[in-house]
Amino acid sequence: MDFALFANLAFNGLIEGAVIALPAVALTLVFGVMGFPNASTGDVMTAGAYAAQTGQIAMAGSIVAGVIVGSVASALLALVFYLCVFRFFQGRPSMYALVASIGLAFATRSTLTFFLGYDQRVFPIPLTRAFSFGPLRIVPSDLYILATSVGAIVLVFLLLYVTPLGRRMRAVADNPDLARSCGISSHRVLSAMWLIAGAVTGLGGILFGIKTVITPLMGWEALLPAFAAMILGGIGNPAGAIAGALTIGIAQELSTPFVGFTYKIGVGFAIMVLALVLRPSGLFNLSARVR
Amino acid sequence: MTAYLIAMAIVALIYMLLTIGLNLQYGYTGLANFGHVGSFAIGAYITALITTNGGFAYVSLPASVLGAALVAWPVALLSKRLRTDYFAIATLAASETLRLAIIEEDWITNGVHGITSIPNMSVALGLDVDPNILILTLLIAANLLAVALITRMVKSPFGRTIEAIRDDEDAVRALGKEPATFKVKVFVIGAGLAGLAGAFYAHYFSYISPEQFLPLITFYVWMAMILGGTGSILGAVAGSLVLVLFLEGSRFVRDILPGVTEVEMASVRLFVVGMALVLLTLLRPQGLMGDFRKR
């Protein structure tokens, strides 16, 4: 057993998990409040990455400006999806919104490929040398990715659990009718939630693009692992989704020496299916809910 | 022109088999299968492997049906535990895993390069007739058989019970019937039809590769089903005709607009499919939930 190899794989898995955690949190927020798995999440990631890359180049190469442009663009895209489509499916069987979200995923991706083509793109950031830390070889950009992801997640948690907006959001999630009778405008709250979900999703796409490359299919390919993370964590449980994402990220990386690179994603699916069958309420859903 | 119409009819009939199968699964039973293309791929690869190694279609056609049904069986068992939308995600994951396996296990599937020189229908059956006419005839026969079979099924006590399962599974349980037994049968039969469609596909196009079996195909079939209305066999037939008219029509559009490249046209096609799924669920929700049925 090569300890250094596995340590590096685990670290890489941690970074991948931290990236997948962002769309997973967005998925679980939307599922918890709106009641459907939003399959357009993956392609909103892609849109965020393209917008950020375009923005970065337009803003004289500033990656911070790119991140802001990309997050804002994907937040607005998610809001438009809610206002034009998803809001009409409330109270309907989840299949409607699920099928429509697949349609929006295709529409988003095809719009991107029509105007931007299929070529891979990269974020123009300076290459940095990897340094050693014990057995680990660490690329500094990975640390920035990790820090950004952690920062974004902390921000989302503050929004959800500290601010009045978050309290209203959770009230709407628990019981929309009751919230309405208490004078909470569910429309406003839901719009805010979609903005947050979209921004987080887009940021996930940007970080994914920085870690690897930007392609039209990157988000769609990240969608199933993000679903898996959400299900592992228990629907509507953001902390669980993060734990799920890290578990899947690390498990996928650690499995590569045994199953090869191609099946790595299959490992994520297998974990998801096992979680669905063995514990549909989620492995990390410790607080049992009355539902 | 005749040749072109025959080609279109063949493609339409292949999609029709897929749509009829999905309609049995989702339209009648409520089993949301997002991995239909997986069964299609299994049928295509089984036929390709048997007939490029000297086997006849007399063996490969039934093998494709049985193989697709057999692989679908463990996936079908998941429907015992999962609610509709989770099952949809699980089946999507299953079909993507299968595609990865086709890419990775190149010692048997030739990986991303695909399998070439699959014999046409006439060669595969050892008959000295026009292969396109032959496959068209067989496809018509297969579709008629499938429609007859499924009509008999859905207009029987079996059909009543699967529709009851779609409407309310727990109420079916409370009547002392196990929904899982019905769901597994229905899923496996739908997969078998997709496997047959895959076999014809392989013979007709003579070349298959993993990138022909993307989830997009599954959603083409969903679009056809929703267009025609779930829970209606004639709807499935009409929906797949409209689908193929659209797919083929988009080629005409490109001929008329010379400035548009094939790559751009692929984007436009995907955009239209996506918007169709959105607009159909928004504006014609009966298509998705079977409220259209006349009795």
Place this chain on the structure above:
Amino acid sequence: MILSLSHVAFAFGDFRVLDDVSLDVPPKEIVGLIGPNGAGKSTLFAVTSGFEKPLAGTIMLDGRDITHDGPVARARAGLGRTFQVPREFRHLTVRENLLAAAPNQTGENLLPLFLSPRRVREEERALREKVADLIAFLNLTAVKDTPSGSLSGGQKKLLELGRVLMGDPKVILLDEPFAGVNPVLIDSLVDRIRELNAQGYSFLVIEHNLRALSDLCSTMHVMDRGAMIASGAPSAVLDDPKVQEAYMGGVL
């Protein structure tokens, strides 16, 4: 006893919903179960019909221990139930709903469906006659070919009762059969239940309409916060101060 629950307990997570609940349904009797909202009545039905697993206790159906059976096995053993919110098969007509409820149909299996169509056809003919009688009994003739999703609340309740009867059960659990039913229909529903009782069916009925229920049942049980607080003849139970306290805050 046709149905007998002893010392049944159940919890959602840490929240105890049922605590040491015991209850008997003697043969050919109608037993009532009342209690304020959230008392655990519907949960007791879920545990009794096998949709939830009890933490402790035993459930006997006609002398057989069914505690570890699932909902399907319990239904087959002769336990019929309706739901608080009617769960009709909404795309099926009234007649199809009842036909679908018949147990052990040959035509539900694919092989005989294709291999012995004559047997399927004959069985279906007999079944249709039985269903026609049942539709007449339930006064649903006018809507027999209407998709059940568009029935009124009361008609749905009748339909659910009809579906249960198709299985010829030993005991029938009715979850709020009169809720949302217009008063005229309630009387006819009460008549139907009495008539069925006279034919030998046993019932366990959850209901908030105390007038209709106390007319109907011979024994009444009262639950509050997951526990059984009173049992006995309806008039005695309703006069019990404990019950008045729990059920209506003292005003009955």
